[in-house]
Amino acid sequence: MRYPYLTILLWCVTGFASVWLLVKRPQQWDTVEELLWLSVSLSMLLQLHPHSKNRLLNVAWPLYCFGLCLDLLDDFIASDKLPILLFDTSLKNIGFLLICSSLLLMLRDKRSDIVHLNNEIAERKQLEAKLTFEAYHDALTGLGNRRAYFEQFKALSRSHGYLFYFDLDHFKQANDKYGHQRGDQILSAFANSLQHHFAADLCFRLGGDEFVAFTSDDSIQPVKIRDHLLEQIFEFGVGVSIGVAKLAQDSDPDAILHQADEAMYRDKQQKNSRRCERP
Ligand SMILES: Nc1nc2c(ncn2[C@@H]2O[C@H](COP(=O)(O)OP(=O)(O)OP(=O)(O)O)[C@@H](O)[C@H]2O)c(=O)[nH]1
Numbered sequence: 142m143r144y145p146y147l148t149i150l151l152w153c154v155t156g157f158a159s160v161w162l163l164v165k166r167p168q169q170w171d172t173v174e175e176l177l178w179l180s181v182s183l184s185m186l187l188q189l190h191p192h193s194k195n196r197l198l199n200v201a202w203p204l205y206c207f208g209l210c211l212d213l214l215d216d217f218i219a220s221d222k223l224p225i226l227l228f229d230t231s232l233k234n235i236g237f238l239l240i241c242s243s244l245l246l247m248l249r250d251k252r253s254d255i256v257h258l259n260n261e262i263a264e265r266k267q268l269e270a271k272l273t274f275e276a277y278h279d280a281l282t283g284l285g286n287r288r289a290y291f292e293q294f295k296a297l298s299r300s301h302g303y304l305f306y307f308d309l310d311h312f313k314q315a316n317d318k319y320g321h322q323r324g325d326q327i328l329s330a331f332a333n334s335l336q337h338h339f340a341a342d343l344c345f346r347l348g349g350d351e352f353v354a355f356t357s358d359d360s361i362q363p364v365k366i367r368d369h370l371l372e373q374i375f376e377f378g379v380g381v382s383i384g385v386a387k388l389a390q391d392s393d394p395d396a397i398l399h400q401a402d403e404a405m406y407r408d409k410q411q412k413n414s415r416r417c418e419r420p
Pocket residue numbers: 281308309310311312313314316320321322323324325328348349350
């Protein structure tokens with residue numbers, strides 16, 4: 142509360158004056174009413190004035206109080222002795238209208254502030270969603286990234302039976318031969334093919350040319366999907382090695398990754414040794 146002593150003093154004076162009026166001039170009920178209105182208005186002025194930066198309100202409120210004062214004095218002093226008393230109602234009404242106008246203007250300003258704030262909040266939310274998406278997705282392929290794999294592993298391993306691990310073969314050579322940009326296109330094309338066999342939100346790029354995918358479909362066989370996965374990128378001389386690990390309720394993400402990686406590595410070695418055996 143602002144100016145507490147002044148406010149208490151004001152209400153004490155009002156109280157005494159009201160009692161005095163009721164005792165001495167019991168017929169002047171309307172004067173008591175005017176006195177109460179003046180006290181209420183002055184108290185509000187004391188509370189609000191220091192906070193208000195609105196110049197119109199800062200003029201209108203005292204003007205209204207001044208009109209109330211004249212209205213009160215009007216009951217004790219004849220208007221021919223103090224002609225300004227003739228304008229009590231006009232001053233009061235002008236003050237009141239100006240208060241209404243300033244409040245309306247303030248509301249309009251606040252409304253535009255609120256619209257502005259809402260837009261800012263919406264923009265921040267969009268940015269937050271974008272940053273969250275970027276934190277959990279690979280920028281090149283749009284697949285979930287390594288962090289997403291580890292965060293979602295528990296839930297996905299409970300609802301899926303197998304983890305497939307993919308590593309492109311000779312990708313470095315393709316990169317060197319056709320350029321890094323073509324290398325990016327190879328990775329994107331591979332990610333797209335992967336999403337034809339596994340649901341998009343079950344595929345992750347761990348980094349480089351390494352991908353994983355969860356599935357419950359036990360009919361998916363590495364040998365069967367390999368050619369399909371390479372359809373778009375075969376011409377660049379890349380292959381894909383695939384390893385599978387069986388998931389259990391309490392599987393550990395690192396251990397499963399290691400298991401699938403080893404299976405993938407065996408697949409890679411088998412292919413390499415077959416290639417070496419060829420005359
Ligand atoms: N274009 C491109 N290349 C990448 C990206 N990330 C990693 N690489 C390259 O991918 C290559 C991956 O290396 P390796 O796994 O040894 O390549 P590899 O020839 O497939 O090797 P093997 O798996 O033994 O056949 C490296 O040359 C990296 O520079 C990428 O986002 N874009």
